[in-house]
Amino acid sequence: MGRRFSETERKYEAGHGQGSVRPDLDGLAARTRDLDPVRLDALYHDTPRLTLAAHRVTLRRRTGGDDEGWHLKLPAGGFGAGAAANADTRTEVHAPLGRPGGGPPDELRTEIAALVRGRPLEPVVRLRTTRRRVLLLDAAGRTLAEIAYDEVVAEPGGAAWAEIEVELGHGAPRLLDAVEERLLAAGARRSGSGSKLARALGARLVPAPRGPDPVRTAGETATAYLHAQYTAILDLDPAVRRTEEDAVHRMRVATRRARSALKSFRAELDRAATAPLGAELKWLAAALGAERDREVLAERLARRLAEIPRPEGAGTAGTAGTAAQEAARRRLTAATGGTATAGPPHTAGAPPELDDARYFALLDALEALLAHPPYTPRATAPAPRAAEATVRRDHTRLRHAVEAALALPPGDTRDTALHEARKDAKRARYSGEAAETVLGPRAAAHTGRMKSVQQLLGEHQDAVMCRTAVAAVRTAALAAGEDPAPYDAIIDRERRTAADTEAALPDLWRSADHPL
Structure with missing residues (x-):
């Protein structure tokens, strides 16, 4: 550079x-x-x-x-x-x-x-x-x-x-x-x-269009938030290409926020115009997320391996306990692309999709939408009233998802339902962020509550994903005659983590379940 x-x-x-x-x-x-x-x-x-x-x-x-x-x-x-x-x-x-x-x-x-x-x-x-x-x-x-x-x-x-x-x-x-x-x-x-x-x-010279300021209407609430995410993607693009730490993650979040806004403000923005753009934003988030997901899993596995207690007397490299842990480390590191090791955080490289014509076409489409927003008749509604309605609608959606998941018995079906609730928590959080422009501290407080729910559900999902990945590696290790104890220890740790988050969710949700 x-x-x-x-x-x-x-x-x-x-x-x-x-x-x-x-x-x-x-x-x-x-x-x-x-x-x-x-x-x-x-x-x-x-x-x-x-x-x-x-x-x-x-x-x-x-x-x-x-x-x-x-x-x-x-x-x-x-x-x-x-x-x-x-x-x-x-x-x-x-x-x-x-x-x-x-x-x-x-x-x-x-x-x-x-x-x-x-x-x-x-x-x-x-x-x-x-x-x-x-x-x-x-x-x-x-x-x-x-x-x-x-x-x-x-x-x-x-x-x-x-x-x-x-x-x-x-x-x-x-x-x-x-x-x-x-x-x-x-x-x-x-x-x-x-x-x-x-x-x-x-x-x-024709200056690039800016986001609406001040925000007066429901439509402007949507486009102001979309403009912020569009410019975040532009600003983060060079950092991702320079492989700066956390740049891929932040760009992925901006992409998800933009896609979520298209859903939350579907009453203000014509769906015929936004649906193709939402599909392309989903593609970009997946492209950015592939390496990031491997990175998160690798860092989590490295922590879990370090937490496994050594057997009594396992102070030398030749002990059976240490040998089993080293074998597990090598196998898990290989399974996560060579990054499940202790040390500084791994920095994801720039996805090749950023040099794809499809990515550039997506940026063109976002720019065009912001230059000529496809507003519906409801976009002219006063911003505060419409923003509050949007936040309440997304919150109600999350409430139904959380309550439905908690009503299920523990197991794979509940895990899937909690993962879907996590997506709804993100959407509720992002619509709260968009509303902060016109609703101020009330919306900011709501955003904070939704962030807490999202983070707890995110910890649950990470535990489920880590447990699933380790179980697959354990099967291969067992077939190769390796000691399964390190894998069993990680799986048990992640099972307990998932159970702890499920146990904590009802109380957290009761404290968060009051929109605006």
């Missing part, structure tokens, strides 16, 4: 001509230093639809100066952040120049794959900049901030303008305010464009 760091800067407009704005910098730092002028030549790349620029992302190949190379600038608040969110700070990713005329390097394409979606990246604007810099230094010679006076010419078109960039170095954030005060006093003003590229594109 490319070299990543944060950049905090502010931009100002000035009249054309380098001498138009040169503020007094006395007292802002121990001393200042003027650097020799440099000429920068930056070729900006984007899709034909200017998708990157619409999401406040810039990708350029720049020569000249002391940081030649490919530069990718990303909004610090994520692709879905508003224009004012974290306006001064961006994430930069740098990569080497490569050969002239070559396209963007793969390590930068990875960062923006969810935005580009297989579309070609092509040059859209060339900016030639003459830059004169002044450094604000502390007594030790460290750069507190850098002020760049830029004369810019855009091609095609030949538009020219002057601007000033103030980039924070080792200085405190308040230094930016102090420099701004001097610049404004000297006649500069805050730039109306977030980047040089945005200014060069002008009317060609």
Whole structure:
């Protein structure tokens, strides 16, 4: 991956001509230093639809100066952040120049794959900049901030303008305010464009749609929540591709939340439009979940193996008890793809489906739905009343599922029913989250209660899945003549865990069974 760091800067407009704005910098730092002028030549790349620029992302190949190379600038608040969110700070990713005329390097394409979606990246604007810099230094010679006076010419078109960039170095954030005060006093003003590229594109740039704010109607409650999940998927996509810890899990949760919202708000969103999208979200969640499920099972098995008490006197590697445990560890590790071992958490790799045209088509479909929501007549209802009705409906669904499961005798049928109740608990939790925008603390409290139920049912399901997986491995081990004791110990432990959760569920449900 490319070299990543944060950049905090502010931009100002000035009249054309380098001498138009040169503020007094006395007292802002121990001393200042003027650097020799440099000429920068930056070729900006984007899709034909200017998708990157619409999401406040810039990708350029720049020569000249002391940081030649490919530069990718990303909004610090994520692709879905508003224009004012974290306006001064961006994430930069740098990569080497490569050969002239070559396209963007793969390590930068990875960062923006969810935005580009297989579309070609092509040059859209060339900016030639003459830059004169002044450094604000502390007594030790460290750069507190850098002020760049830029004369810019855009091609095609030949538009020219002057601007000033103030980039924070080792200085405190308040230094930016102090420099701004001097610049404004000297006649500069805050730039109306977030980047040089945005200014060069002008009317060609159409910002990406944002979620509704404020939320007034039932339909907007649904689309605001869906927009949050859509942008979460976009933001997590590069982290999944970089195989960051827990990124796959969080992206899977965002996918499930989006699918759940389509179900919960089926009265506000036309089902004919949302049903195909729900099926594709189910596919993506399954693709993300396959590796994650193996990871969770492997970590649980590693814990269970470590909990098995050694027989009396089993202090050396040659004892029968230790040998049986090691044989079980090897067999269980093999069964979970080589990850059921003690140590730091295993990080799931990026599913190959993320490079599939089907995944990109799903993102396109979500984007299209948010741009033109398929609202039904009921979508115009006031948001608070409709949100409360949705939460109550999902809660009632969960109540029926929990009560039906608890009415069954212990066994496989009840296990299946509790697993279905867990799905309903997620749905109730997610509709509560969506309602928080308009119902506030009441909905947040409900979400917390549903989360507790979901977690307890999740522990039950994990115990059932682990017990089932170990039983299958035990059968093979027994056929190979191995000692079944370690497997029996894990199975017994998981059976007791499942029983404990079932015993705890009635009391927990009584405390949670009061929607809003």
